[in-house]
Amino acid sequence: MTFTRREVLTAFLGAPLALAACRRESSRRVLPPGEIVGTSVGIGHRLRDGWRPRPSDDAWKQVGVAIVGGGVAGLAAAWRLRRAGIDDFLVCELEPRAGGTARSGESAVTRFPWGAHYVPAPTHENRTLVALLGEMGLLDGIDAHGDPIVQEQALVRDPQERIFYRGTWYEGLYLHAGASREDLRQFAEFRGIVNEWVAWRDRRGRRAFTIPVAGGSDDAEVTALDRISMRELLDRRGLTSPRLRWLVDYACRDDYGSHPEQTSAWAGLFYFASRVPAASAESEPLIAWPEGNGRFVEHFLQRIGARVAVSTAVTEIVTAKNAIEVITASADGRRITGYRARHVIFAAPQFLVPRIIPALPPERAAVAHEFTYGSWLVANVALRDRLRERTFPLAWDNVFYESPSLGYVVATHQLDRDRGPTVLTYYYAFCDADPVRARTRMLSTGREEWADVVLSDLGLAHPDIRELATKLDIMRWGHAMVRPRPGFVWGPARREAAKPFEGIHFAHTDLSGVALFEEALHHGVRAAEEILADRGELSETLL
Numbered sequence: 001m002t003f004t005r006r007e008v009l010t011a012f013l014g015a016p017l018a019l020a021a022c023r024r025e026s027s028r029r030v031l032p033p034g035e036i037v038g039t040s041v042g043i044g045h046r047l048r049d050g051w052r053p054r055p056s057d058d059a060w061k062q063v064g065v066a067i068v069g070g071g072v073a074g075l076a077a078a079w080r081l082r083r084a085g086i087d088d089f090l091v092c093e094l095e096p097r098a099g100g101t102a103r104s105g106e107s108a109v110t111r112f113p114w115g116a117h118y119v120p121a122p123t124h125e126n127r128t129l130v131a132l133l134g135e136m137g138l139l140d141g142i143d144a145h146g147d148p149i150v151q152e153q154a155l156v157r158d159p160q161e162r163i164f165y166r167g168t169w170y171e172g173l174y175l176h177a178g179a180s181r182e183d184l185r186q187f188a189e190f191r192g193i194v195n196e197w198v199a200w201r202d203r204r205g206r207r208a209f210t211i212p213v214a215g216g217s218d219d220a221e222v223t224a225l226d227r228i229s230m231r232e233l234l235d236r237r238g239l240t241s242p243r244l245r246w247l248v249d250y251a252c253r254d255d256y257g258s259h260p261e262q263t264s265a266w267a268g269l270f271y272f273a274s275r276v277p278a279a280s281a282e283s284e285p286l287i288a289w290p291e292g293n294g295r296f297v298e299h300f301l302q303r304i305g306a307r308v309a310v311s312t313a314v315t316e317i318v319t320a321k322n323a324i325e326v327i328t329a330s331a332d333g334r335r336i337t338g339y340r341a342r343h344v345i346f347a348a349p350q351f352l353v354p355r356i357i358p359a360l361p362p363e364r365a366a367v368a369h370e371f372t373y374g375s376w377l378v379a380n381v382a383l384r385d386r387l388r389e390r391t392f393p394l395a396w397d398n399v400f401y402e403s404p405s406l407g408y409v410v411a412t413h414q415l416d417r418d419r420g421p422t423v424l425t426y427y428y429a430f431c432d433a434d435p436v437r438a439r440t441r442m443l444s445t446g447r448e449e450w451a452d453v454v455l456s457d458l459g460l461a462h463p464d465i466r467e468l469a470t471k472l473d474i475m476r477w478g479h480a481m482v483r484p485r486p487g488f489v490w491g492p493a494r495r496e497a498a499k500p501f502e503g504i505h506f507a508h509t510d511l512s513g514v515a516l517f518e519e520a521l522h523h524g525v526r527a528a529e530e531i532l533a534d535r536g537e538l539s540e541t542l543l
Contacts, residue, residue: 005452008445011452012428016404021456024463031451032382033318034472037105038095038114047355052316053329055338064088065531066326066341068314068356071100072116072293072517073507074347075300075308076524079132082303084532090310090339092328098301098308101480102517104294105380105473109421112380112411113292114475117425119517120284121150121274125215128525128542129518136299138287147277156286157414161397164407164461169392175401177241186241190248194272199279205522209274212522213512214490214543216274222266223490230260230268246401254406254474255514257374257429258483267484267514288396290411292425293517298327312337317344317357319502342536345527347507349373350385350481350497357504364501372509375430376440379454381408382423382471387462394418398461404428405457426454429480439478448503450474481515489513498523505530 003011009018034368067074070093078091097103101115101446118426122129124146133139133148140149148364152366162169170177174187200208203218210216225233230248245260251271252263260268275283289295289502311331318325323340330336346353351373354365396414399407430438451472458465488494507527512519525542532538 004266008449009456011441012404012445012531013457014404017457017460020437020460024459025466026454026469031448031455032466032469032472034447034451034474036447036450036474036476038103038475047313047315047352052358053327053333053336054328055336059336060338060340063090063326063339063341065090065343065345066314066324066339066348067091067345068317069093069100069346069348069508070095070098070308070310071302071347071508072102072296072520073100073524073527074345075099075297075304076521077345077347077507078304078307078524079300080525080528081532082305084528084537086532086537087305087307089307091304092312092314092326093308094313094331095178096331098310099294099297100520101376101477101515102293102297104297106291107382107423107471109382110415110417110423110525111289111291111294112409112423112425113294113409114378114380115292115376115477115480116517117292117409118156118286118288119293120211120286121148121155122211122518123147123277123284126211126518128212128521131271132296132299132543133287133522145277150285150287154287154289156288156396157416159393159395160286161399161486163393163401165401169389169398169461171392171395173399179243179359182199183241183243186239186244187247189237190239190244194269194276195279197269197273198276198281205405205442209270211274211289211516211518213270213514213519214522214526218490225266225269226264226439226488228265228489229486230263230265232261233265233268234260250399250406253429255432255481255516256484257376257431257481258485259431262431262483263435264484264486264489264513266489270514275313288414288427290414292409294374296517314348314356317346317504319357319359319504324503341532342503343376344504344532345507345524347527349480349482349508350506350510353497353506360501364496367493367496370488370491371497372435372483372485372488373510374435374481374483375442376444376477377430377450378475378477379426379428379430379450380423380473380475381426381454381458381465381469382421383468384421384464384470385468386422387468388464400457400461403457403460404431408458424458426458428454435483442476443478447474482510482513484513485518500530 103114185347202219206217315325326339350368350371351366408426411423432438505527507523509520
């Protein structure tokens with residue numbers, strides 16, 4: 001089937017934006033060059049269809065710990081093992097570059113993210129992230145509350161964020177301009193709800209919401225929030241203001257790839273409360289670099305050394321009496337290698353578990369099927385010069401109120417470059433009720449169509465975008481983030497999925513129910529420390 005340009009724009013931007021874009025551009029203009037980069041889906045689809053290669057007798061090797069997946073969780077596990085003085089491990093990563101959604105790219109102008117692009121500054125309770133930042137030389141001591149002081153150059157500089165509404169940019173994420181008295185009253189009431197949860201403590205002194213999730217409370221009053229949707233919570237409180245509803249919807253799309261009616265109220269409040277150190281305080285400042293969380297990936301790789309096998313897919317894990325057999329294939333499927341490992345860390349998403357561990361009991365396989373994932377499209381747009389600005393100046397994070405996209409971040413913002421060439425990283429989350437259908441829509445749309453969607457969306461705020469764009473590359477993340485739907489975060493599946501199985505330890509951000517760098521870091525370190533404890537070599541814990 002073929003579709004007109006307006007039909008394609010309508011499908012991804014909605015009828016009003018599509019009509020506005022088509023009116024602005026009477027004919028389709030020449031697109032800048034570019035390509036679709038990553039991710040490798042061929043091997044994954046072959047595994048889904050039952051492909052099970054076996055290595056020859058002379059293609060077997062020994063390894064102490066095999067780590068499946070070179071995203072942040074897998075790299076963090078390797079980092080923790082290396083920190084303990086263990087180097088008999090191998091990280092197997094399907095893609096040609098490690099890092100998962102924290103990967104970054106580079107141009108002649110700047111580095112830029114391909115996914116995750118910041119972390120909030122941690123409090124002292126997040127010992128793992130504090131240790132990592134300290135090892136990276138990014139801390140300047142501690143403050144009066146005992147929390148680490150992050151070096152100023154690593155924090156996002158002003159202006160941090162702005163929002164585009166009806167032809168004008170405004171500072172911040174909540175649209176104050178034109179807000180009615182009732183809008184502002186409801187906004188204040190919502191902030192009061194968040195502050196109540198920030199101040200809340202259970203009998204053990206634990207907060208309701210912490211990063212990582214494992215440090216927070218599992219009290220019944222907190223977990224009850226998981227049984228309703230974020231939309232239902234707003235309905236019950238009579239919070240109907242369109243501007244507040246938009247803010248909450250943006251938060252859910254931004255961190256979870258879902259709308260409030262698809263998102264647990266626990267997760268919705270987690271977004272607003274977990275980053276605030278005390279009631280009525282400002283959120284913790286954000287740590288970011290031009291390449292986003294790719295800076296962490298670089299540090300891990302420097303520490304791990306040559307123990308990462310990229311373009312290497314794990315096709316099967318077989319538990320045996322004296323060892324665990326890990327079978328791998330090169331990305332083209334031609335080279336099959338087997339590893340006999342004492343331990344395995346499965347640092348890939350849960351949906352892959354039943355496909356790669358065929359001996360998994362049916363009840364454990366059923367647990368993996370409880371995890372659902374949203375898709376993301378990321379575009380990096382290189383510009384030969386800065387966009388013309390007429391109102392509030394260009395910020396690090398730039399959001400569109402009237403668009404289904406999440407807007408863009410500016411790679412050179414952290415370099416104090418406010419003139420000249422730059423790269424914009426554009427984000428679009430698929431929030432469809434059916435995630436499989438959404439992935440199909442994303443993967444079946446070609447690079448030319450996607451480039452036109454991205455530029456048409458950006459063009460409504462920046463009419464000169466097409467004349468300034470010199471390159472536009474696309475990344476499609478089919479399973480970008482776990483969805484914290486109502487009942488999932490504090491349901492049994494997440495807890496059961498984290499339990500080891502016959503020497504296989506599980507580590508991935510989806511085990512927290514929310515897709516954050518800190519959660520992947522936590523689970524990678526946790527799995528590594530489980531192995532260190534099994535070996536009697538756990539002399540300290542970072543958790």
